[in-house]
Amino acid sequence: MSTGISLEELQLAARNHGMPLEALRHEITPLGLHYLLVHYDIPVVDPATWRLAVAGTRELSLSLDDLRARDAVTAPVTMECAGNGRALLEPRPVSQPWLTEAVGTAAWTGVPLAPLLAEAGIPDGAVEVVFTGLDRGVEGGVEQLYERSLSVDDAMRDDVMLAYACNGVPLPPQHGFPLRLLVPGWYGMTSVKWLQRIGFTREPFTGYQMVTGYRMRAGEDDPGTPVTRMEPRSLIAPPGIPDFMTRRRFLTAGRHRLEGRAWSGWGAIEQVDISTDGGETWRPASPGSAPGPAAWTPFALDWEATEGEHVLCSRARDASGRTQPAAPPWNVGGYANNALQRIPVTVRA
Numbered sequence: 001m002s003t004g005i006s007l008e009e010l011q012l013a014a015r016n017h018g019m020p021l022e023a024l025r026h027e028i029t030p031l032g033l034h035y036l037l038v039h040y041d042i043p044v045v046d047p048a049t050w051r052l053a054v055a056g057t058r059e060l061s062l063s064l065d066d067l068r069a070r071d072a073v074t075a076p077v078t079m080e081c082a083g084n085g086r087a088l089l090e091p092r093p094v095s096q097p098w099l100t101e102a103v104g105t106a107a108w109t110g111v112p113l114a115p116l117l118a119e120a121g122i123p124d125g126a127v128e129v130v131f132t133g134l135d136r137g138v139e140g141g142v143e144q145l146y147e148r149s150l151s152v153d154d155a156m157r158d159d160v161m162l163a164y165a166c167n168g169v170p171l172p173p174q175h176g177f178p179l180r181l182l183v184p185g186w187y188g189m190t191s192v193k194w195l196q197r198i199g200f201t202r203e204p205f206t207g208y209q210m211v212t213g214y215r216m217r218a219g220e221d222d223p224g225t226p227v228t229r230m231e232p233r234s235l236i237a238p239p240g241i242p243d244f245m246t247r248r249r250f251l252t253a254g255r256h257r258l259e260g261r262a263w264s265g266w267g268a269i270e271q272v273d274i275s276t277d278g279g280e281t282w283r284p285a286s287p288g289s290a291p292g293p294a295a296w297t298p299f300a301l302d303w304e305a306t307e308g309e310h311v312l313c314s315r316a317r318d319a320s321g322r323t324q325p326a327a328p329p330w331n332v333g334g335y336a337n338n339a340l341q342r343i344p345v346t347v348r349a
């Protein structure tokens, strides 16, 4: 791993935690184990006075009780930060230094967005829907509220919801209390937390998080293309026991069940292969069934572990034919690095 993590990166890493990979053994990530990414500060919100403004051809002002009174839906959704894998790129883009753990699957409960937008009335000529959070900060020298947009078509998809609960409890402060957007299949930055306002624009929205952040850029002068859906990725729950400092795994020789989960925002997971020799040779793992169309797919393979050093990897392929590269493609922001996970293990007698 590259060295020289700065105190500023450490400061971010200490605020924004990943999902410990042993939590891959849970189909639904227990709440405190779900990864966390917060650009600015976590707002403190009084649910009694909080309102969601929806500025369509009419202006709606909705309380949490108004939202709870509507028909609710619950869906298990796998969410991953677009920066997952960033710290494994060379050179390392300086931002939240994720390895591979910026992912989790929660059962989100809320109201479908499309009927609400229809009730507010979509203005003629509207092309995008803008979602504004309550959290304010400075980024790239620009003071802003955290804001992201979606095309009207993407916002009207049936699976997009406004969530007020996850895993059966009200959203905790760090995950967006009292209300967040949830866009299944997309990287996490799209799912705006601490929502205060939904509006429409007749031109593509040019907020910082759309035109400067979250773009695949080859170099500083490249305006790049937007980061959207999650690339396929698979992770194995590290087997055996870890060394405290290095996290190297120790196993005893014999049969071990290698288990993990795979997901993609571009289509269902169709195949997962596992390698125990660092990607030289592969064997198909048997995929199980996902708990929902937007949630990760479990996979497993029994391995006869022989004494010595091994490197475990898994590789997913989705219904669109996308797969995981051995070497990570580099980009300025360090986004969408879905290169193979590598787990070094020592097998002892």
Ligand SMILES: Nc1nc2c(c(=O)[nH]1)N[C@H]1C(S)=C(S)[C@@H](COP(=O)(O)O)O[C@H]1N2
Residues within 6 Å of the ligand: 034, 035, 036, 037, 038, 039, 040, 079, 080, 081, 082, 132, 133, 134, 135, 146, 174, 175, 176, 187, 188, 189, 190, 191, 192, 193, 194
């Ligand atoms: N208002 C607001 N929404 C936000 C963010 C934020 O900083 N502010 N972070 C985004 C990013 S980058 C990610 S990856 C997800 C993380 O959601 P989680 O912390 O609930 O896992 O929230 C997104 N929504």
Ligand SMILES: [Mo]
Residues within 6 Å of the ligand: 037, 080, 081, 082, 083, 188, 189
């Ligand atoms: Mo993110």
